[in-house]
Amino acid sequence: MVLWPSLPCPSMHHCVFPLTSPVDNPACVCVCVCVCVCQVTHAPKLEQQGQLFGQFDEKAFLSSKQLKAGEDPYREHAFNLQESDRLGSNRTIRDTRHYRCASMTFDPDLPPTSIIITFHNEARSTLLRTIKSVLMRSPPHLIQEIILVDDFSSDRLIRSRVRGASAASASILTFLDSHCEVNTDWLQPMILRVKEDHTRVVSPIIDVISLDNFAYLAASADLRGGFDWSLHFKWEQIPIEQKMARNDPTQPIRTPVIAGGIFVMDKGWFNHLGQYDTHMDIWGGENFELSFRVWMCGGSLEILPCSRVGHVFRKRHPYDFPEGNALTYIKNSRRAAEVWMDEYKQYYYAARPSAQGKAFGSIADRLALRRKLNCNSFRWYLENVYPELKIPEQEAAYSLLKQGGLCLESHGTDSLGLAECKTTPSIPASQVWRLMKNRNTPHRILFYLQFLSITTPSYLDFCSRCRVCHKALCVQTPMRPAALHSSCLDASSWSTYFLFVVRYQCVLGKTVLCLSATKSCFTVTSAAPGT
Known part of the structure; x- marks a missing residue:
């Protein structure tokens, strides 16, 4: 493993899956103590991937964090760690796409992407399975680098994603959660849509990985992201008018909001739009802020049926929120409402009265950003993007x-x-x-x-x-x-x-x-x- 000169990686934050091969001249570069970038100057061919995997001592990597006898397998990670460890890192999953997706062809000159995975005390088996699924089910020439952001610091998820994006060298960013498994040909459709229009932000259909037995379950291809006035995210059926207008099940689905953890976006567009609101804490609400900003400031959001990524959906958060998860979510969602919802924020407060009086920090910089970008009003968003959200x-x-x-x-x-x-x-x-x-x-x-x-x-x-x-x-x-x-x-x-x-x-x-x-x-x- 070659380290960047004068920036030695602390042993507790080394690159968890270094791609080391003298043939391909890779380098594991520690950008800072909590960002580790695994870069491959020349992507390994399929036959060489086996050699690289063979050099990695997976058993030793997993054994240091395995369950002890009698321990609750759900306690630390809110999913069945025993079952996750038992599965191994390279299991086969079913191709859940529509059959027409298999016949799609893609531009051979698609640009590569930086894949950013932020994790916080993640189970090693799920993190490793995420990384190996990316390497095994992605065209090697499309992966510029995999950036692992070990969020052991006070930065937490939202700000850590910004740090990962800043470290990225590719022109296209791919954000993934650390408990995912990507499916067949997941990456090409998303990169193609962003290449065709850099203002598009695209997300895959997110399949479900059971938190109990890790079964991989197909999600419906007729869903999009929505929300109610309390800014509670929900999956909802595509409106009948939009469904009837789609004569091809492989066509993109316009979505008012994205779930937030898995999407592809042009790096220049990400920076132009102001990245993330870094005054938001940890997790929750950032997907609304980003979605409103993309739509209202000249972009669009899509879900691509021919891109599938499985995700472990948990019933509780396995990590601590210093102010409690409810207060943290209220702070974050209130910031989104105050900056982007104009007079319609009154309906947010009516639906979530507990937000009244809760501190949410200064929003002067985000309001200035909105003015600078000359963004549309929230009324425009309701009329043109989400007319199904009725005034309550x-x-x-x-x-x-x-x-x-x-x-x-x-x-x-x-x-x-x-x-x-x-x-x-x-x-x-x-x-x-x-x-x-x-x-x-x-x-x-x-x-x-x-x-x-x-x-x-x-x-x-x-x-x-x-x-x-x-x-x-x-x-x-x-x-x-x-x-x-x-x-x-x-x-x-x-x-x-x-x-x-x-x-x-x-x-x-x-x-x-x-x-x-x-x-x-x-x-x-x-x-x-x-x-």
């Missing part, structure tokens, strides 16, 4: 909320209270409210100031602080509530929605408010604590 409102009403001559009014954007109703010469915008019921959270009535197109709503929600707990609801608002006295707010047009609200009281600061609803009015009254 059944009805909306615009009205005053009043009692006698007093109306609920916003005092700027940070407080609210009661003020004299003003109807001449016109109703002030600070007293016009948009009332909306949310499909995702049907128990909640949302209150929006109409004159603010981008705002966080006040809403009725279940409140654990309420003194009366029978179906208790609480007014949640980012504004500071002023003391409200004996106020009947006229909302007769919304009486059917208010019928479900029962009398309750809730402490807001030092003010205890009692709220109730009838068919004719929505009432806010003062109450003494403890009553």
Whole structure:
């Protein structure tokens, strides 16, 4: 193994699968203590791969991390490590592509790619199987290098991918998770699509590798990536219109979002678009941020049916999140929503109220990037990319909320209270409210100031602080509530929605408010604590 001069690889972070052969003059170059680049100057021929594999002591590599008698095989990695170790590194898997894919031909002058695999305390058998599947099922001339990012540091997955991409020397980047197995001819279709249009970001169909017995299971070829307003990723059926327009099962599938861990992208385009948001932590939400950015800033996302990669989907995360996985995901997804979703972020907060008030860091640099790239609006994204994501409102009403001559009014954007109703010469915008019921959270009535197109709503929600707990609801608002006295707010047009609200009281600061609803009015009254 030849090391880069003056940059010796620490033994604990050596290249786990060095391709060493004097014939092919490879070099294992440690770029830094957590990035190891295995470079092959001249790719080995198929007959030489066996010689290279023969030089690698797989048994010794695996034995140092094997299970001890009585250990739980799921504990450390959230999959059956005993079964993974038993399989070996070069098992045969079924070709799960449509039969027409086998007859596809590819441009002989496809450019090579840098394959970037980021891992964190990965099981050695799954990591090795990932690497060997790449080497055994990829045309050797298309692999410029395999970059293994051993994420033992505080960089974590998102920032480590950026470091791996920076170390890459090829013009096309291929990102893989460390518990995958690539299938027959997986690489050529993706490189071809990116070569034809450098703004395309392409992903394979992701087959399922069982976390229990490691059976390789074919995924449907009629799925694409989607999400709901809480930014929860989901696989969904291709819309019927798109399905009917596809007369060839090998054709690419347009997808609103990608899963995030396995995709191919032009390196120049990756850098032009701002790589990843490196203020996101560890894992989660980065696929939305990247997907929104690609679509809204001039690119496209595709899933290629003739490219298949198996992936071990786990039911829990086998690694620690310093702030907890829920808080980390909220921080990351909130950053994506704040930068890219414009006024539609209100639906994200309505669907994920726990995100309110959670710190997410500065987004000034990402907003500046969006302006620099002259990206489209999120409305454009909904209309042109994901029209199937419906606005989560059944009805909306615009009205005053009043009692006698007093109306609920916003005092700027940070407080609210009661003020004299003003109807001449016109109703002030600070007293016009948009009332909306949310499909995702049907128990909640949302209150929006109409004159603010981008705002966080006040809403009725279940409140654990309420003194009366029978179906208790609480007014949640980012504004500071002023003391409200004996106020009947006229909302007769919304009486059917208010019928479900029962009398309750809730402490807001030092003010205890009692709220109730009838068919004719929505009432806010003062109450003494403890009553």
